[in-house]
Amino acid sequence: MAKTAVYPGSFDPITNGHLDLIDRGRRLFDRVIVAVVRNPSKQPLFSAEERVALIREVYKGKDRITVDAFDGLLVHYCQRMGADAIVRGVRAVSDFEYEFQMALMNRRLSNSQLETVFMMPNETYTYVSSGLVKEIFALGGEVEGLVPDAVLEALRQRLKGR
Ligand code: PNS
Numbered sequence: 001m002a003k004t005a006v007y008p009g010s011f012d013p014i015t016n017g018h019l020d021l022i023d024r025g026r027r028l029f030d031r032v033i034v035a036v037v038r039n040p041s042k043q044p045l046f047s048a049e050e051r052v053a054l055i056r057e058v059y060k061g062k063d064r065i066t067v068d069a070f071d072g073l074l075v076h077y078c079q080r081m082g083a084d085a086i087v088r089g090v091r092a093v094s095d096f097e098y099e100f101q102m103a104l105m106n107r108r109l110s111n112s113q114l115e116t117v118f119m120m121p122n123e124t125y126t127y128v129s130s131g132l133v134k135e136i137f138a139l140g141g142e143v144e145g146l147v148p149d150a151v152l153e154a155l156r157q158r159l160k161g162r
Pocket of ligand 1: 008009010011037072073074075101102103105106
């Protein structure tokens with residue numbers, strides 16, 4: 001039976017580290033749904049629609065990848081989409097505590113119907129995060145190679161004249 005994974009996140013904006021994870025997920029699962037949370041805890045730089053559009057642009061023409069936005073509980077979204085697993089990236093031990101807590105809570109909320117699969121991005125991306133990318137770019141630093149070209153352009157447009 002075809003296996004579907006949901007890769008959820010804020011993706012504000014998507015980085016090359018996220019893309020690395022999506023490619024790994026695509027090797028393990030038949031379909032990967034990149035699910036952009038509509039209301040992240042922090043005020044986002046890009047709206048959910050903008051974040052979805054940027055990711056779709058990157059995966060234009062690629063099969064077995066769906067990009068979507070979701071509201072509410074992740075487990076409810078996964079159930080609606082018929083997902084078998086949640087994929088999350090772990091860059092360092094510091095990520096682990098929060099990820100472990102979420103994974104166990106999601107397991108409980110789904111009555112053990114959903115597994116969380118942790119994957120490590122390529123070590124080149126261990127230090128890359130959306131937050132740092134935004135901060136560095138806003139302060140005039142170079143983020144080329146850390147984000148896809150579409151994101152670089154969107155950052156230029158968004159932060160122009162700020
Ligand atoms: O990229 P992020 O910000 O680390 O992603 C966090 C995300 C979106 C995976 C998490 O906040 C989430 O699942 N939000 C949806 C609401 C929810 O289900 N909360 C309970 C999690 S146990």
